[in-house]
Amino acid sequence: MALDAADLGPATSLTCRECGESYDLGPRYACEQCFGPLEIAYDFTGVTRASIEAGPRNIWRYRGLLPVPTNVQDTPNTEPGFTRLVRADHLAESLGMQRLWVKDDSGNPTHSFKDRVVAVALAAARELGFKVLACPSTGNLANAVAAAAARAGIRSAVFVPSNLEQQKIVTTAVYGGTFVTVRGNYDDVNRLASEIAGEQDDWAFVNVNVRPYYAEGSKTLGYEIAEQLGWRLPDQIVVPVASGSQLTKIDKAFGELIKLGLVEDKPYRVFGAQATGCSPVAAAFKAGHEVVRPVKPDTIAKSLAIGNPADGPYVLDVVRRTGGAVEDVTDAEVVEGIRLLAGTEGIFGETAGGVTVACLRKLVSSGALDPDAETVIINSGDGLKTLDAVAPVARPSAEIAPSLEDFRASGLA
Amino acid sequence: MALDAADLGPATSLTCRECGESYDLGPRYACEQCFGPLEIAYDFTGVTRASIEAGPRNIWRYRGLLPVPTNVQDTPNTEPGFTRLVRADHLAESLGMQRLWVKDDSGNPTHSFKDRVVAVALAAARELGFKVLACPSTGNLANAVAAAAARAGIRSAVFVPSNLEQQKIVTTAVYGGTFVTVRGNYDDVNRLASEIAGEQDDWAFVNVNVRPYYAEGSKTLGYEIAEQLGWRLPDQIVVPVASGSQLTKIDKAFGELIKLGLVEDKPYRVFGAQATGCSPVAAAFKAGHEVVRPVKPDTIAKSLAIGNPADGPYVLDVVRRTGGAVEDVTDAEVVEGIRLLAGTEGIFGETAGGVTVACLRKLVSSGALDPDAETVIINSGDGLKTLDAVAPVARPSAEIAPSLEDFRASGLA
Numbered sequence: 026m027a028l029d030a031a032d033l034g035p036a037t038s039l040t041c042r043e044c045g046e047s048y049d050l051g052p053r054y055a056c057e058q059c060f061g062p063l064e065i066a067y068d069f070t071g072v073t074r075a076s077i078e079a080g081p082r083n084i085w086r087y088r089g090l091l092p093v094p095t096n097v098q099d100t101p102n103t104e105p106g107f108t109r110l111v112r113a114d115h116l117a118e119s120l121g122m123q124r125l126w127v128k129d130d131s132g133n134p135t136h137s138f139k140d141r142v143v144a145v146a147l148a149a150a151r152e153l154g155f156k157v158l159a160c161p162s163t164g165n166l167a168n169a170v171a172a173a174a175a176r177a178g179i180r181s182a183v184f185v186p187s188n189l190e191q192q193k194i195v196t197t198a199v200y201g202g203t204f205v206t207v208r209g210n211y212d213d214v215n216r217l218a219s220e221i222a223g224e225q226d227d228w229a230f231v232n233v234n235v236r237p238y239y240a241e242g243s244k245t246l247g248y249e250i251a252e253q254l255g256w257r258l259p260d261q262i263v264v265p266v267a268s269g270s271q272l273t274k275i276d277k278a279f280g281e282l283i284k285l286g287l288v289e290d291k292p293y294r295v296f297g298a299q300a301t302g303c304s305p306v307a308a309a310f311k312a313g314h315e316v317v318r319p320v321k322p323d324t325i326a327k328s329l330a331i332g333n334p335a336d337g338p339y340v341l342d343v344v345r346r347t348g349g350a351v352e353d354v355t356d357a358e359v360v361e362g363i364r365l366l367a368g369t370e371g372i373f374g375e376t377a378g379g380v381t382v383a384c385l386r387k388l389v390s391s392g393a394l395d396p397d398a399e400t401v402i403i404n405s406g407d408g409l410k411t412l413d414a415v416a417p418v419a420r421p422s423a424e425i426a427p428s429l430e431d432f433r434a435s436g437l438a
Numbered sequence: 439m440a441l442d443a444a445d446l447g448p449a450t451s452l453t454c455r456e457c458g459e460s461y462d463l464g465p466r467y468a469c470e471q472c473f474g475p476l477e478i479a480y481d482f483t484g485v486t487r488a489s490i491e492a493g494p495r496n497i498w499r500y501r502g503l504l505p506v507p508t509n510v511q512d513t514p515n516t517e518p519g520f521t522r523l524v525r526a527d528h529l530a531e532s533l534g535m536q537r538l539w540v541k542d543d544s545g546n547p548t549h550s551f552k553d554r555v556v557a558v559a560l561a562a563a564r565e566l567g568f569k570v571l572a573c574p575s576t577g578n579l580a581n582a583v584a585a586a587a588a589r590a591g592i593r594s595a596v597f598v599p600s601n602l603e604q605q606k607i608v609t610t611a612v613y614g615g616t617f618v619t620v621r622g623n624y625d626d627v628n629r630l631a632s633e634i635a636g637e638q639d640d641w642a643f644v645n646v647n648v649r650p651y652y653a654e655g656s657k658t659l660g661y662e663i664a665e666q667l668g669w670r671l672p673d674q675i676v677v678p679v680a681s682g683s684q685l686t687k688i689d690k691a692f693g694e695l696i697k698l699g700l701v702e703d704k705p706y707r708v709f710g711a712q713a714t715g716c717s718p719v720a721a722a723f724k725a726g727h728e729v730v731r732p733v734k735p736d737t738i739a740k741s742l743a744i745g746n747p748a749d750g751p752y753v754l755d756v757v758r759r760t761g762g763a764v765e766d767v768t769d770a771e772v773v774e775g776i777r778l779l780a781g782t783e784g785i786f787g788e789t790a791g792g793v794t795v796a797c798l799r800k801l802v803s804s805g806a807l808d809p810d811a812e813t814v815i816i817n818s819g820d821g822l823k824t825l826d827a828v829a830p831v832a833r834p835s836a837e838i839a840p841s842l843e844d845f846r847a848s849g850l851a
Contacts, residue, residue, distance in 0.1 A: 082495070101527065103784050109547075114514065115591055132545060134522075134784065136822070176784030178528055182850070187837050195825045198832035201781035203850050209840035217840045224842070225851060368614035371516055371547065371589030409549070409822040412608045419611035424600050427622035427630045429637070437595070437616050438638060 247278025660691025
């Protein structure tokens with residue numbers, strides 16, 4: 026593909042996160058020397074609070090910090106981001122905390138943070154000459170890719186395990202792209218996607234062959250939190266860990282803001298949250314290991330169920346460097362976390378949100394997290410997509426006949 | 439209840455929409471003379487574009503035009519509104535139109551426009567001394583009331599028919615309020631709610647005894663559309679019709695903006711959209727009647743399935759006065775409307791959104807709506823809540839084994 030005309034904004038090159046080898050910008054994702062993951066390097070110029078605040082109310086206000094073209098907001102896209110940062114006084118009170126915020130990413134166009142990463146991947150993929158937006162997925166990513174491609178007027182090709190829940194199938198198929206169910210588990214689908222990427226030159230698998238660009242989209246969570254706090258970093262942040270990329274990119278965003286002088290340089294602590302049924306990073310953290318041993322996932326928190334998280338070691342680095350921790354909670358605690366967030370703040374989070382709230386509670390209880398320091402937690406998706414998780418316990422108070430007598434007798438008056 | 443301390447902002451009194459009788463502000467909803475519906479009257483002062491633009495990015499930027507206290511945004515609430523107004527060039531192209539926008543209210547906290555009306559009802563109910571936020575509902579309203587009460591830290595009491603879909607039960611029960619299923623249809627539930635409202639002095643049934651306040655929340659859709667177009671009214675707008683209140687309040691909002699000099703006074707045409715299986719207002723419009731004959735609803739568009747719409751005659755007034763029309767479409771056309779909006783713009787709307795898109799298409803085909811004039815349509819809810827409607831047709835392209843050979847053989851490469 027011809028890259029001469031590509032406008033990737035402030036991005037300058039790709040650098041191996043392991044050996045430091047540098048590459049020209051292009052559709053690469055692994056180091057040719059050591060197979061390490063490639064990361065975008067930048068030359069930021071002219072980014073100020075004012076230039077950001079003058080931008081649109083979505084992730085493109087940070088375009089000067091992303092590998093996307095200067096005019097990215099002029100091409101039809103789903104315009105994700107700038108979701109609510111909700112002051113959560115009732116939840117804080119119930120946990121004995123002082124200042125707590127929920128970054129509620131269920132407000133994105135397809136109701137998960139995946140809209141952010143997909144929007145950045147799509148913008149970069151166009152510049153790199155790709156014609157089809159593709160992914161292997163188990164749910165949220167499938168929704169986000171199919172919607173973003175429809176909005177952009179290009180073809181999507183989404184691959185999912187054939188045993189996926191009916192609701193996730195409908196919510197992807199409705200957008201009308203190419204949608205293939207694969208008889209196998211997610212690992213099988215993922216491997217097939219890599220093989221197809223090797224054959225189909227103009228297919229951008231967002232989380233495979235354009236992953237370095239895609240992953241940068243998570244930085245916008247960090248930028249937004251800082252800006253919405255009034256250009257200030259929180260003292261503590263709790264982030265759900267699947268591949269681990271969301272956590273490391275939020276840390277990267279905070280670091281960039283400090284370096285650019287857009288926020289005061291101050292210490293902050295980063296905490297990771299996992300479900301016990303898929304907690305390889307928490308296990309490594311607790312054991313003091315530097316490597317993450319893969320596990321076979323078994324949890325209701327399916328959007329976090331990555332048994333071999335690509336960024337696991339980097340999560341450990343960030344958490345240890347900042348004085349945080351990685352915690353994990355049982356599925357029963359996840360359900361309680363969902364109900365606690367809904368009941369105190371009126372926010373119905375996905376299972377991943379339940380993991381984060383439950384880990385927050387556990388971290389406060391254990392003393393690992395300071396209840397008096399300002400804390401932000403991420404709700405990365407919407408409870409409407411994981412209804413089965415709470416269905417057994419989210420039940421009516423009573424069933425009555427349509428009469429005042431029956432209502433009085435119910436004791437609910 | 440003592441109303442001396444009540445701050446209802448610019449609201450001055452309640453006026454009967456039928457006979458013009460005037461009442462002091464309070465928890466009233468029907469005229470004592472003629473049983474007509476009561477409407478809020480105002481004295482607007484000091485509302486300018488600048489004062490609005492200086493407000494928060496939610497419906498409270500219009501607090502100077504609503505029956506809510508001056509400091510409404512300081513009390514915990516779900517902060518709905520200021521949802522996206524999406525330029526829909528692909529949808530326009532497919533319909534042969536020039537300038538089309540989708541006001542996407544699925545971006546509200548519980549993913550429907552009901553968050554707007556509930557937030558206004560809650561704010562007024564607090565001022566009027568109510569202690570419990572209640573409603574009869576079949577879905578979206580139940581979600582919105584339960585979430586808003588949880589966020590506000592007060593009790594909710596929601597009543598629904600016991601045959602409600604499991605997903606709507608879960609999405610209400612998760613917030614932890616009082617949640618009663620009633621063995622009967624929606625009319626039975628509604629009647630029971632009115633009876634309970636007569637007994638429970640401090641229960642505010644948002645759509646019953648505080649309905650005049652509640653209904654005003656829909657005005658914010660009109661304000662936002664005008665502001666998001668750059669303080670300008672569209673030439674045409676298509677609005678789904680259930681009770682009819684959303685349509686009449688958008689018209690009221692446009693009229694207020696003109697009167698206050700916030701937008702240029704220019705003609706605009708208002709169109710109503712119904713599902714044929716519950717189209718009493720469309721039937722009356724087409725027959726040239728001034729009264730609306732109740733029907734027994736039979737449509738997949740359940741959030742619009744009000745067989746005896748309270749504001750039906752007022753919808754006819756608005757539509758006829760502005761040169762619009764009321765159209766209706768079959769359930770099959772509703773499903774096609776949902777797919778068309780998803781496939782062209784990446785927006786997965788509720789069945790009500792499908793009704794609106796399909797009616798738009800029909801209105802363009804018939805020549806009733808001018809394809810060259812700037813048009814706004816409302817997507818009032820989220821497709822995730824009405825998956826069953828599209829499940830039979832939103833299917834995968836193919837199912838394959840996890841092998842390149844199978845993928846190649848699928849013909850999808």
